[in-house]
Amino acid sequence: AQSVTQPDIHITVSEGASLELRCNYSYGATPYLFWYVQSPGQGLQLLLKYFSGDTLVQGIKGFEAEFKRSQSSFNLRKPSVHWSDAAEYFCAVGPYGGATNKLIFGTGTLLAVQP
């Protein structure tokens, strides 16, 4: 069965430090992979997505993610974190259930940024 695992529930980093959020998936074929960010009281916003091609994808707000098939991973990275990056981050995989835009979401990683 398809699934997404985000092993880190909560991460704290210092402003200016680098960041890597982990995402592992279980999927029978080449998946579509997404990272979303949710600020407090807001809906989810797409950061980046991978469908095919270059395994290193660039997103908004200076984020990037790398698809590693051999590790079934799609980790999110940012070289220098800003205080405004404090939010919850969700990895998602699709499609499933016969619909190309049905996604399975991970449980999220809450990022805190300390000055």
Place this chain on the structure above:
Amino acid sequence: DAGVIQSPRHEVTEMGQEVTLRCKPISGHNSLFWYRQTMMRGLELLIYFNNNVPIDDSGMPEDRFSAKMPNASFSTLKIQPSEPRDSAVYFCASSPGAAGELFFGEGSRLTVL
């Protein structure tokens, strides 16, 4: 461009009352999703419409929940009767279709006392 619009943003009601949540998707998007978010269960897909037709409602918790999409610009999620365990943030999202990203509304926070 207007995003996905949900109402109400906050709803507090008493157990047993009917609750109706509303969603206006982005114009031109042909898929609409209702999700529920709780601390315990994370994001759960409740129901998915394509071209106004319910495709998959396997995530709807029980018969107390129902969803409709009478036209391409409006959907409702109804809970009747509501229970305290229904307390959650309910998100509506729309998508332009094939391999498309989901665009989320800001959510409706429901508290059932």
